[in-house]
Amino acid sequence: MQRIxxxxxxxxxxxxATVDVEKVVEIIRQEPGVVHAEDYQYMCSExxxxxxxxxxxEKGLTGIVVCSCSPRMHETTFRKAAERAGLNPYMxxxxxxxxxxxxxxxxxxEATKKAVxxxxxxxxxxxxxxxxxxxxxxxxxxxxxxxxxxxxxxxxLDIADAGYEVDIVEKTPSIGGRMSQLDKTFPTLDCSACIxxxxxxxxxxxxxxxxxxxxxxxxxxxxxxxxxxDIRKKARSVDMDKCTGCGVCQEKCPSxxxxxxxxxxxxxxxxxxxxFAQAIPNVPVIDREHCLKFQKGKCGVCAKVCQAGAIxxxxxxxxxxxxxxxxxxxxxxxxxxxxxxxxxxxxxxKDVITSLELERIMNAAGxxxxxxxxxxxxxxxxxMVFIQCVGSRCADDRGKSYCSKICCMYTAKHAMLIRxxxxxxxxxxxxxxxxxxxxxxxxFYRRAVExxxxxxxxxxxxxxxxQPNGRLLVQASxxxxxxxxxxxxxxxxxxxxxxxxxxVRKIATMLTASIDTNNFLTEAHAKLRPVESPTAGVFLSGVxxxxxxxxxxxxxxGAAAVKAIGLLAKDKLLTNPCTAHSDELLCNGCSTCAxxxxxxAITYEVRQVNDHGIREDRxxxxxxxxxxxxxxxxxxACPSGAMDLKGFSNRQILAEVDAICQ
Amino acid sequence: MITGKKQxxxxxxxxxxxxxxxxxxxxxxxxxxxxxxxxxxxxQFVSYVLNEDIEALMQSESLxxxxxxxxxxxxxxxxxxxxxxxxxxxxxxxxxxxxxxxxPDEVPELLDPEIPQQLLVSAFRRYRR
Ligand SMILES: Cc1cc2nc3c(=O)[nH]c(=O)nc-3n(C[C@H](O)[C@H](O)[C@H](O)COP(=O)(O)OP(=O)(O)OC[C@H]3O[C@@H](n4cnc5c(N)ncnc54)[C@H](O)[C@@H]3O)c2cc1C
Ligand code: SF4
Ligand code: SF4
Ligand code: SF4
Ligand code: SF4
Numbered sequence: 001m002q003r004i005x006x007x008x009x010x011x012x013x014x015x016x017a018t019v020d021v022e023k024v025v026e027i028i029r030q031e032p033g034v035v036h037a038e039d040y041q042y043m044c045s046e047x048x049x050x051x052x053x054x055x056x057x058e059k060g061l062t063g064i065v066v067c068s069c070s071p072r073m074h075e076t077t078f079r080k081a082a083e084r085a086g087l088n089p090y091m092x093x094x095x096x097x098x099x100x101x102x103x104x105x106x107x108x109x110e111a112t113k114k115a116v117x118x119x120x121x122x123x124x125x126x127x128x129x130x131x132x133x134x135x136x137x138x139x140x141x142x143x144x145x146x147x148x149x150x151x152x153x154x155x156x157l158d159i160a161d162a163g164y165e166v167d168i169v170e171k172t173p174s175i176g177g178r179m180s181q182l183d184k185t186f187p188t189l190d191c192s193a194c195i196x197x198x199x200x201x202x203x204x205x206x207x208x209x210x211x212x213x214x215x216x217x218x219x220x221x222x223x224x225x226x227x228x229x230d231i232r233k234k235a236r237s238v239d240m241d242k243c244t245g246c247g248v249c250q251e252k253c254p255s256x257x258x259x260x261x262x263x264x265x266x267x268x269x270x271x272x273x274x275x276f277a278q279a280i281p282n283v284p285v286i287d288r289e290h291c292l293k294f295q296k297g298k299c300g301v302c303a304k305v306c307q308a309g310a311i312x313x314x315x316x317x318x319x320x321x322x323x324x325x326x327x328x329x330x331x332x333x334x335x336x337x338x339x340x341x342x343x344x345x346x347x348x349x350k351d352v353i354t355s356l357e358l359e360r361i362m363n364a365a366g367x368x369x370x371x372x373x374x375x376x377x378x379x380x381x382x383x384m385v386f387i388q389c390v391g392s393r394c395a396d397d398r399g400k401s402y403c404s405k406i407c408c409m410y411t412a413k414h415a416m417l418i419r420x421x422x423x424x425x426x427x428x429x430x431x432x433x434x435x436x437x438x439x440x441x442x443x444f445y446r447r448a449v450e451x452x453x454x455x456x457x458x459x460x461x462x463x464x465x466x467q468p469n470g471r472l473l474v475q476a477s478x479x480x481x482x483x484x485x486x487x488x489x490x491x492x493x494x495x496x497x498x499x500x501x502x503x504v505r506k507i508a509t510m511l512t513a514s515i516d517t518n519n520f521l522t523e524a525h526a527k528l529r530p531v532e533s534p535t536a537g538v539f540l541s542g543v544x545x546x547x548x549x550x551x552x553x554x555x556x557x558g559a560a561a562v563k564a565i566g567l568l569a570k571d572k573l574l575t576n577p578c579t580a581h582s583d584e585l586l587c588n589g590c591s592t593c594a595x596x597x598x599x600x601a602i603t604y605e606v607r608q609v610n611d612h613g614i615r616e617d618r619x620x621x622x623x624x625x626x627x628x629x630x631x632x633x634x635x636x637a638c639p640s641g642a643m644d645l646k647g648f649s650n651r652q653i654l655a656e657v658d659a660i661c662q
Numbered sequence: 663m664i665t666g667k668k669q670x671x672x673x674x675x676x677x678x679x680x681x682x683x684x685x686x687x688x689x690x691x692x693x694x695x696x697x698x699x700x701x702x703x704x705x706q707f708v709s710y711v712l713n714e715d716i717e718a719l720m721q722s723e724s725l726x727x728x729x730x731x732x733x734x735x736x737x738x739x740x741x742x743x744x745x746x747x748x749x750x751x752x753x754x755x756x757x758x759x760x761x762x763x764x765x766p767d768e769v770p771e772l773l774d775p776e777i778p779q780q781l782l783v784s785a786f787r788r789y790r791r
Contacts, residue, residue, distance in 0.1 A: 343693075343737060395683060395740040432687040462692025462737055477688030479705065484697040 002063040002091075002127050005036035005055045006119060009043035009068035011098055018102040020112040024067065027116050031123055035059050044074050052078065053085035063091045063126035067119050069098040088131035090577065090647055095122040117660055124659035128652045132577035137626050139225040140325040141568050144169065146217055146507060149177020150196065150550060151542025151557045152330035153203050158561030160208035164568045167322065168203070169231055170213045171503070172261070174279035175200055177332050181262060181356065183363040183370075185550060186413040187444045193278055200280045214285055218319065220327070220510045221600060223627060224537030225573045227324045235315040237286035238272070242310035245282035249302035249311065250274070258290040260367075263360045266375065267367035272302050272311075277365060286311075326564040327511060329521055329533070330541040330557070331504050335496040336391050340398040344390065344494055345464045350375040351472060352464060352492045355386075355407065358414055372422055374491055377470065381490035384418060385474050386411050386429040387461045391497035393432070400497045400518060405547035407495035408435045412448040414493065419452040428455040428487070430476050438549070457485070464492050500544055512598060513538050521545050531560040539563050578647035579628040580635060582621040584609050586642035589619030593634035593643055601627035602634060669716035669754065677750035683740045684708040690734035690744045700724040704734045707747040719751045720758075730783040 006028050010016035021039045029037040036059045040048050043066055055061055064087070066078045071094040079089035097115040105111040143159050145152045148170030156166045168175065179185075180200075182192035203209050212231055219230040253270035260269040262276050269275075271291040274284045292299035293313060303311040335356050338346040346352045351374045353361070364370035373380055388411055391399035408431070415427045434456065436442045448454040459477035467473050471488040478485050500519040508515045513533040514522040521540050524532040531540050541560040542553045567573075582593070584607070594602040601624045609618050621643070623634075635643040635650065644650055664672075674680070690704040691697060701723045702710060710719045719725070728748045735743045 389687070389739075393685065393739065396738075399739060432685060458688070460687040460689035460692060460739075462689050462733070475693045477691040477703075477705065479686065479688040479691075482703065484691060484694070 002033055002129075003035045003059065003061050004031075004033045004063040004065060004123055004126055005052070005059060005061040006031075006034055006038075006065045006067065006123065007043055007048070007052060007055075008037070008039040008097075008115075008119070009048070009066065010039065010041045011069060011102075012041065015068070015098050015102040015115075018105055018108055018111045019097055019115045020108060023112055024097075024115050024119060028119050028123070031120065033063075033123065033127055036061060043068050044077050049077070049081040052081050056082065056085040056087055061087065063093075063129060065093050065095055065119060065122040065126055067095040067097045067115060067122070070094075070096050070100075088133075090132040091126065091129050093122045093126045093129070095119045120659040120662070121656040124655040125652045128649065128655055129647070132647055134574040134577045135625055136572045137223075137225055137575050139568060139570050139573060140227075140323045141165065142167070142322070142324050143326045143328060143564050143568060144217075144227070144229055144322070144324040145328045145330055145541075147171075147177070147330035147332055147501075147542070147544065148175030148211065148213065149330060149332045149542060149553075150179045150199070151332065151544075151553045152177070152328070153199050154554050154557035155328050155330060155539075155541045155561045155564070156203055156209050157199065157206065158558050159564055159568070160203075160206050162561075162565045162568075163208070164565065165208050165210070167210045167212060167231075167324075169215050169217055170211065171216050172275060173214045173236075173273075173283075173285045174275050174281070175203065175211060175213060176276075176278075176280070178356075179550060180276060180278070181264075181359055181363075183359050183366075184413065184417060186409045187438070187440045189413070189417070197278045200278070204280045211281070212320070213281060217507065217510065222323075223599065223629070224535075225325045225567065225570075226626075227327055227537065229322055229324060229327075231320045231322065233318040233320060234285075235288075235317050236283065237288070237291075237311065237313055237315050238284055239310045239312050239315075240281065240283050242308045243283045243306075244308050244310075245274075246307070247274075247284075248305050248307070250284060252301050252305045254299065254301060255290050255292050258287055263367050264354075264357050266357060266360055283310075286313075326537050326539065326567050328539045328541050328560050328564055329504070329507060329511070329513065329544055330560075331501045331507060331544045333498045333500055333543040333547075334502070336400065336499050338391070338494065338496055341390060341494075343463045344387065344461070344492070345466055345472070346494060349464075349466045349472060349492075351381075351490065352494065354494050354496045355410055355414065356496075358493050362414070362417065372418060372425070379490070380422070381425055383471075383487070383489045384425055384427050384491050384493065385461070385464075385472075385487070385489040386415060386427070386493045386495065387464075388429065388431045388495045389460070389497075390494040392495075400499060402497075402518060402547065403435060404495075404497045405435070406498070406549050409438070409441060409444065409549065411493075411495050412436070412445045412454070415454040416444075416448040416452045419448075419454055426455065428457060428489075430457050430459055430461050432458070432460055438551075459485070498543065498547055504544055511535060511538050531556055531563055537567060575626060576628075576630050578630040578645060579625045580623045580630070580632070580643050580645050582623065582638070582642045583644065584618070584620050584642075585611055586640045587618075587620050587638075588640055588642075589621065590639065592637050592639060593621050596633045596637040597628075598631065598633065599627050599629050601629075666714035666716050670711050670714040672754055673711055673716060673719075673747060673750045676753050677743070677746040679711075679743050679746050679750075681708045681711045681742065681747070684742045684744075685740050687739060689737050689739060690742075693733050693737065695731060695733070696724075696727040696729055699727045704744045704748075707744045707751075708742060711747055716751065716754070719748070720755045724748060725752050725755065726778045729779055 083089040095118040142165040145168045215233045218232045222228045255271040259265040288294040360366040392404045436445045459479045461476040463475045465473045476485045513535045524534045539560040541557045735745045
């Protein structure tokens with residue numbers, strides 16, 4: 001029989017206002033095995049923790065129950081307090097009488113009753129607890145960054161500067177991400193390439209950073225500190241070591257009709273291409289779908305003109321396997337498809353464009369060489385209309401429920417830049433709310449209105465209709481003047497909602513990291529652990545976690561790096577001792593458990609067992625304790641009841657149920 | 663005399679609309695074809711119900727100007743369906759006037775160009791079987 005001490009916390013009035021804490025102590029004191037019971041204002045305070053230590057020493061406690069908040073809050077706090085007083089930390093259990101009781105009930109009598117029952121269940125469990133000892137696992141001092149946008153680049157640089165090896169895996173032929181597609185950036189209007197390119201160069205020149213472009217993560221196994229990752233290097237058809245980046249192949253390639261991804265399909269590129277002039281690495285890839293050699297079997301011009309002999313049509317995809325201690329996801333975003341927004345005529349008119357397309361049009365390297373012109377007829381626009389919140393803040397199934405956060409600011413940027421460069425062009429912005437929180441952001445928007453004469457109208461556009469005269473009829477509300485507006489525009493720009501890169505689902509599954517209903521990666525704690533995924537060893541950087549502009553992305557990228565460095569700096573990690581194990585006399589080797597284990601921790605071996613005097617060879621489940629995360633899936637799946645989890649044994653759980661139903 | 667509060671409840675019940683979902687974007691009013699003839703505009707239907715000023719809504723011109731084209735219902739990003747509110751306000755008025763229902767065979771001879779289209783469209787929508 002254990003000697004159990006019970007500590008009931010008031011949590012200020014959080015618990016004490018709804019649960020009669022003194023009464024709980026009175027009742028629990030009578031429970032068999034309980035040799036000490038007391039209540040206190042704040043058990044997590046230093047005084048509260050000292051009470052636990054004192055009772056361990058004075059009453060010789062062998063088990064502790066703390067009736068307080070969720071174990072996710074303070075289980076570690078109390079376990080450490082007990083450990084300092086010489087008790088095995090796994091002899092401490094928490095009865096959650098806050099989230100599971102006081103916060104969700106109103107009736108004091110009922111809530112007090114429930115608190116007693118929860119305490120009894122915890123006591124029943126502690127009675128069967130045994131001391132547990134965590135094992136150790138090693139830490140591979142290398143980090144993997146998935147996604148080479150500004151988020152991935154910044155995280156990589158910060159980790160590498162701390163002295164650790166970093167690999168970046170980027171899906172497209174160059175690092176840089178969306179930022180490389182932008183022309184100028186708010187709030188300071190510096191040219192995007194001018195501030196991004198030095199960072200790209202720094203990453204590629206860094207001795208600790210290896211960049212895999214045109215590559216994707218294919219498989220992830222292992223766990224925090226010791227991940228094993230397969231990276232697929234897609235065949236570039238160009239030898240990275242030989243290519244000098246002269247660009248002759250791209251010039252001479254006769255197949256020039258492939259839509260340029262970089263210019264959002266607004267211009268064409270050759271089959272052999274680098275996405276943009278500052279691409280890193282400056283080594284082209286052959287897009288085999290558009291290459292005449294691959295499609296028709298003839299051509300081979302690039303191989304003939306390449307002085308370096310770098311073209312290699314035989315190149316195959318290659319799988320690189322590497323070990324990592326930490327993984328950072330930085331897969332970024334895309335703008336949503338506008339197929340469901342017929343009313344804005346996006347697919348009917350070339351002069352209705354997204355803001356990202358406008359970035360390319362305004363850029364000197366873009367489809368119109370930086371001239372603002374209509375894509376339908378090349379004419380300069382006189383009247384431009386911007387529509388905000390297209391597909392953001394929607395309650396229907398056409399759009400996204402969230403605010404995309406960046407579009408108010410980039411719309412103000414576009415409006416201002418256009419009024420500055422083309423003062424003859426009238427610019428009207430239709431908005432629902434102008435959302436510009438951020439340092440110097442509202443001032444930026446006000447400048448667009450006050451200094452650049454951008455016409456902001458509160459009211460959403462209901463319809464954009466192409467007219468026979470080639471212009472666009474815009475129908476909108478002006479809510480402040482209470483009038484309906486019908487105006488003709490030459491170009492309409494849609495601030496389309498952003499959404500996480502669709503690949504993220506695949507990546508999250510591989511990493512067992514969680515995503516929310518909008519496919520954004522979920523953080524371990526919305527406030528206190530914003531750059532960590534709930535999966536140990538996986539960190540989040542950039543827009544893959546939620547909408548952000550560049551300043552926020554860079555700040556978060558640095559934070560993710562710090563968390564990863566904190567992990568890589570450790571030589572060893574303590575492993576969770578609450579792992580599964582199978583009873584060799586009950587296990588019949590059916591493979592059910594291995595099929596449900598999400599961590600691949602279960603294998604089978606044939607061993608001789610002595611079953612009541614009968615010796616025979618049997619196929620038995622064996623759990624690799626280093627891989628097992630203690631999720632318990634196998635223990636419920638096992639048809640013979642052979643699997644059991646340390647710290648959460650079947651007996652313990654049933655004892656808790658008995659105590660509750662008593 | 664039923665209060666504005668009670669009337670607002672009735673309107674919400676008849677229309678199935680939750681006016682609190684409105685984010686006041688004005689997209690409904692943007693393309694309403696009868697906008698200029700309305701004294702209370704489509705996006706304001708929502709505020710009148712929220713403010714429980716149902717008498718004003720029931721006395722408004724808009725009641726008879728809405729064409730029931732449901733462009734506002736279709737395009738509202740918050741799925742509010744403001745057109746259903748005005749539809750419900752009209753229902754309420756008709757209920758107040760008493761059970762003046764027609765039998766279907768009486769309809770054709772009563773048709774004249776002055777009858778609000780919305781009345782017919784809504785009636786057919788409601789009573790089609
Ligand atoms: C029109 C527009 C204008 C903007 N203007 C501004 C501005 O003026 N100022 C500002 O501060 N912000 C601006 N932004 C926001 C800015 O673009 C983002 O904050 C920034 O790009 C986020 O960087 P990121 O690295 O998180 O994502 P991304 O830039 O999307 O980078 C993600 C990278 O991951 C790669 N990737 C995706 N999936 C995989 C995979 N499975 N495997 C490997 N790699 C993968 C992608 O190819 C990409 O290279 C603007 C955005 C838009 C749409
Ligand atoms: S072989 Fe393919 S990539 Fe090379 S020049 Fe011909 S079409 Fe272009
Ligand atoms: S940032 Fe502005 S434009 Fe974008 S969704 Fe939010 S409110 Fe709308
Ligand atoms: S508890 Fe069982 S299913 Fe869960 S990780 Fe461990 S071995 Fe796998
Ligand atoms: S369109 Fe919907 S959300 Fe917008 S003002 Fe009208 S009712 Fe409200």
